Amino acid sequence: MTKATKLLTALPPPQRQRLMTLAREVSFPEDTRIFEAGGTADRFWVIRSGAVSLVQQVTSLRRVTVASLGAGDLLGWSWLFPPYRWDFGAEAFSPVRAYEFEARTVLKLCEEDPALGLTLVRIVAEILAHRLETTRGKLMEQYGTHRRVL
Secondary structure, eight states: OOOOOOHHHHSOHHHHHHHHTTOEEEEEOTTOEEEOTTSBOOEEEEEEESOEEEEEEOSSSOEEEEEEEOTTOEEOOGGGSTTOBOSSEEEESSOEEEEEEEHHHHHHHHHHOHHHHHHHHHHHHHHHHHHHHHHHHHHHHHHHHHHHHO
């Protein structure tokens, strides 16, 4: 398994600087729901400190953590793909500080600078591939554990 890609460090310095001109510093107290599955995905974050849990509602009473994110990690990718709805929910597991980016503004920057747009999409795709690989491993581990119990 490869090491997780960090969005800001993966961008070449000039592109990172252009993107960071759009950043806004935000914070979330522990246990804050940052967004809910199905909600409008109109922004994303790069976590500066703290921990965020990506959660999936499996029943009306049960939520399952599908991934844990920390410093340097991208939070939110659904802003890039129609229908622009969150696939998971996100909760602050601890106090979180992050850079927040408004999707519409970032997409406009990507239209103005296609090289930045292509680089950004490739990095997000790499992050998604890594998360899919990690999730698959967790599912296989859980399925294997479950099968042994049966």
